[in-house]
Amino acid sequence: MYRDSVYDEILQKVNEEVTQYERKLEIDPTDAATAYRLSLIYKDGLGVTKDYEKAYQLVLQSYDTDQNPLAANVLGTMYYNGMYVEKNQEQGLQLMQYAHEQGNIAATFNIGIHLLVNADSDTAQEAQGLEMVRTAAEKGNHFAQFAYGGFYDDGRMGQDYTIAFEWYQRAADSGSSGAAANLGFMYRNGVIEVDDADDKALEYFRKSAYMHNAHGMYNLGSMYDNGISVEENQAVAFYWFTKAASKGSANATYALYRYYSEGIYTDYDPELAMEVLEQAAASGVTAAQRDLGNILSDEDSEYLDYEKAAYWFEQAAEEDDLISINNLGWMYENGFGVEQDYATALNYFYKAAEAGYAVAQCNVGRYYIEQRGGMPKDIEHAKQWLQLSADQGYERAIQLLEELRDKPPSGDSGFWKKLFS
Structure with a gap:
């Protein structure tokens, strides 16, 4: 091991x-x-x-x-x-x-944060809180330096990534694991443009991980998992994902799902895979919520439960996950776990289609053809939506466009096969 x-x-x-x-x-x-x-x-x-x-x-x-x-x-x-x-x-x-x-500058920082959190619309209290945080930061408190950098990172002080980077750098040098992780993010996401950005990201994620930071551990694992600036190594990735998950990282918990479900480096364990997937979904990881919904709505799955599937798709849809939004449309269309309602299904299809999701675009086109959800029969609009989907290579849309050319729709919904996500 x-x-x-x-x-x-x-x-x-x-x-x-x-x-x-x-x-x-x-x-x-x-x-x-x-x-x-x-x-x-x-x-x-x-x-x-x-x-x-x-x-x-x-x-x-x-x-x-x-x-x-x-x-x-x-x-x-x-x-x-x-x-x-x-x-x-x-x-x-x-x-x-x-x-x-x-x-004690740590106390200065803590009181400053208290004032900021409770300032509401009190600008004088907010100013006092910011001044206390800045004072603690300038005197070397790495928690304050990290927080003050965050104010420029998230826009509270006017978004300025250069100033944020400088404070994160000072905080990381003073021992802030969170600042080290954020420096890794800034390099990895191109916020700080240098030739060796991935190497720098690896350096700071490793530094953060060695300081027991869950975000640093997870991202270090991801670098090894994807072979970014290091040779791909699933053993090392699994090690750091496990460490990060034990520290409460929901993303790391979700990453372990793939390892257990596919038997990567570790033993294939579908029960443990399902357990960690549920943990990640409950912790708010959108991709985990979608994957859990897919498993629970799979008619061949031993975990089939349409009501729970609808719940998890709804959670992911709230975070604008297009696949989950479309899948909710499919569930309302078929009455799986929810009351059948074509109008609600269409609303979901439209939302995902307008955001560019090919499967949903095809579904909207189909609804124009089948006159579902209160839609008029409109072949031209149907072709427009199907073409948008076909342009992305979605086979079902390509097939329906061909069928429209060769045979006009009869109005019999049975002719138009159900589309599944």
């Missing part, structure tokens, strides 16, 4: 640190600095299983010892977010405010 030696070496070092810290606390329970460091490891799951209870007990121990502002900030975030303890934003803010007043 493939193992990443560098990543395993990092994990080993973390485990050794945990052991050392725990021994030091056994000798001196008042060692506030050690209790604080160990609390962060358990809070963030850095090389160990995430454990909020342990993190809380350790950071409380550190704070009670000497009112350490570092510990006060972490304790504040745990109360603010309800990590192990009952959620109490007021108490959390009080602890973070104390830390901020003691010069």
